[in-house]
Amino acid sequence: MSRKRKGTSSISIKDVAQLAGVSIATVSRVINKVPSVKEENRKKVFEAIQRLKFRPSVSAQRLASGKSNVIALVIPRYEGIFYSFYALELIRGVGTICDALKLDLLLHLADSHSILDFSGVGGVIFADIIGNRHQVEDVLERKIPSIVINNYVEDLKISCIAIDNFKGAQLAVEYLISLGHRRIAHITGDLITQAAVQRLEGYKATLKNKGIALDDNYIVKTDYSRGQAREATEKLLSLQLPPTAIFVASDSMALEVMAVAIEKGFKIPSDLSIVGFDDNPSGLYAPVALTTVRQPLIKMGEEAVKYLDLIMKGKQPTIKKTLLSPELVIRESCSQIKVS
Amino acid sequence: MSRKRKGTSSISIKDVAQLAGVSIATVSRVINKVPSVKEENRKKVFEAIQRLKFRPSVSAQRLASGKSNVIALVIPRYEGIFYSFYALELIRGVGTICDALKLDLLLHLADSHSILDFSGVGGVIFADIIGNRHQVEDVLERKIPSIVINNYVEDLKISCIAIDNFKGAQLAVEYLISLGHRRIAHITGDLITQAAVQRLEGYKATLKNKGIALDDNYIVKTDYSRGQAREATEKLLSLQLPPTAIFVASDSMALEVMAVAIEKGFKIPSDLSIVGFDDNPSGLYAPVALTTVRQPLIKMGEEAVKYLDLIMKGKQPTIKKTLLSPELVIRESCSQIKVS
């Protein structure tokens, strides 16, 4: 008995087997719900497990089976992301469904140069790709099931689920136009995100389509923060010919826009119409309930997890690029333009 | 060769050893930075690792060594938590430092009845304890290094790091009193959280200390949501004798309070002083910059991780209960009371 290990104090499948009077294989079968176990034995094993408070070692399970039920959620750690409703909502969606599906959620708040260790991981969800394409490529190369969300990736062989931000912007702007607005401004989000870029493009394209000339003064770029939203609004409203409507790339910024406008004595919506983006519940309680574009973030997270789960279980191996449709939520912050 | 396994396609330490012309033990030593390896061999091994793109299997490492560098962050999934700046800030703090210390972060958004699987986990951080004491007790029983944050637990043998919410409330209320206010209301957070309870207690105690009678009409309970903050404010401001100051349990609610007050024609701060809690950056860009109580959330998360890391490495085994001090951040939303 010379080369014995430091005995791990924790109880193992062996102890359970012994107490239950069966072999470890049977215990394993019970744990894995293999149907072929006699009811009597199953019961014995269950009791032994209870009595010993046995918990199977995930590491051992993984090692032996080669399977893992860990999903990694990679969120790029750029500043702007934490201004947003978006991140928390996403984590909430993904986290909740992981809990339900008994998947473990590994959270990586990653730098673009973080080295991510995916060895124990069964699947990876990339929340957007911002300066970390190489990480995606790495995972792809290692054939780890993966999916990108909130970013429609054309040029990579990977599944993705994204919001149709272009369409979202279009919905917002068309609505504004339908109310008679022509001087429509746009406060963008951080243009390192695809979402912000596409919203801007949607805004531009829709104006063009409707024969409204673009005016660069009406486009102000921000990093999604409330501070920059405030500055943007001040700039916009002090223009010689201020816009009659502003389409804002996030609700949290839109709330700021509204606050600034009210401070300056504008009446919402009669003097200024505002459309946000997100359907952040805060918008409901704004001085004037915010009209906004709802994007199904939680759903996006859920879909991603479910899809990954399928791939990890060996089904659904094809690459699928999904675009989720946003939806205009009309509340009180927009009105027909005043006759001039 | 009958009983062979389905060969895992992934390369193992064996392949590296072969290519490098050394034994697997040497490869293992290189991986684990054991100093006693000849420089020449170390180099060979490194090259082989590079060429093969070898990544050690975490599961195997864990199983063989009995060590784990996974930290689980357990966040109770009650509705209110997602209204808050708090959750995201915490995740950010913990997530960032985990990335830095090369620890894996397992995120559990747990129901109180979720069964948590901590088998592969080296340490656990409980973010508050809300209906999940049994989970804490379970971890304790299994001797897994653990710590509770945002909740000062007296009656459990576990380390904790919490904010001194009582003191925070005291700072806020004393400041208000020093400005001459006596009709000071409090909009609470969700009283299933210790933080909200302690802020309420701090509020009450401070008033009492200063010889100001408590008035139940001045205390309105909420769930931290903006909607309830709005209702609370409306109720408070329509009182026959409305408060001249409101201490609000979170910044996000305080912003709502301010918005409602402005809508109703109150001037901030001359007609109504407002103090929030959190130091949410949004408060900076409010119509009137919000005076608030700063709580070091990110620091709390960081400290927790560092501490756990120490325990996991076998140092610092004692139980330590830490209380972090909040700090009053005076901005524009409070003023001397008007002479009546």
Place this chain on the structure above:
DNA sequence: CTGAAAGCGCTAACAA
């Protein structure tokens, strides 16, 4: 329906 036994990929004595 069950048990024996061969790994899964790695670590850590121990011997050399």
Place this chain on the structure above:
DNA sequence: TTGTTAGCGCTTTCAG
């Protein structure tokens, strides 16, 4: 300084 080898706790054939 290095190689050999016995496990770590579990899954999964294969043979009853």
